[in-house]
Amino acid sequence: MNTRSNPKDLGAGILYLAFGAAAIWLAHGNPIGTADDMGPSYFPVMMGLVLIVVGLISTVRSFLVEGEPIGAIALKPLAFVVGSTCLFAWAVPRLGAPIALLLLLFASAAASRQFRLNALTVAVLGGLVAAAVLIFIRGLGIPMPLLGTYFDG
Template sequence: MTTCSRNPKDLCAGVIYIAVGLAAVWIGRDYAPGTGSRMGPGYFPTVLGWLLAVFGVLSVLRSFIQDGGPIGAVAWKGLALVAGATALFGVLLEPAGLIPALLALILVSAAASRMFRFEVRAAAGLVALLAFCALVFVRGLGVPMALLGPWFTG
């Protein structure tokens, strides 16, 4: 297959961004959007979907301007670990709570990298990220999630 694109990676990434962005807009079309100061359930998917689609268009345009390398092999291990970590977060959130679910998500996702090593600085960053998420989502935004679920609190 020949194409006039000079950067197949950007072209494929842009097409994926456009598809996912437009899918988010389409899924959120029946929800009330609200306004910027009083957001409805459709505001977030619609705005982020359009932003993602715009980035996709920019990526596609860039693929015709800037040179790039060919598309490499798919990193199946990394793909499986990141997708599995996301599913694991969803499964663990209610019975284990936000902190253990985030811990599992972050550690399993980090294991997808070939450079993953567990060090003291990484552990400190992990603790800071867990505290930040707990403060922002549970305390700041009032999202009704238990920090520790029934598995730990009985």
């Protein structure tokens, strides 16, 4: 019997387990609270537990279901997605959330072979930025600047 019949699921399971454990470990110094009175660690710990459960399921599945071997890593899309996340983190304080979100969405979408810049793409990107600003900054009160330090004068 092949003990690693699905290396993709095994790799994904290990990543989920690692990220879940890291989330819980990073949140360990703050109070968790309860579902009615959430502390600062509540969400990271709950998400960490969900990731661990998914990781366990994926790892067990890797030994039960046949799968294809892991292929070559697509470096261009990986670089675009990781780079867009780093660009977003850099841009939020300097350019503000709307511009940073636009850069994030545009750069990560460019990782796809099917990405085309046209009127529909621009409209969708604008709609996503507007929705994110309304939901996260205005609705939930996430402390992100609408205008960054580059626009302060």
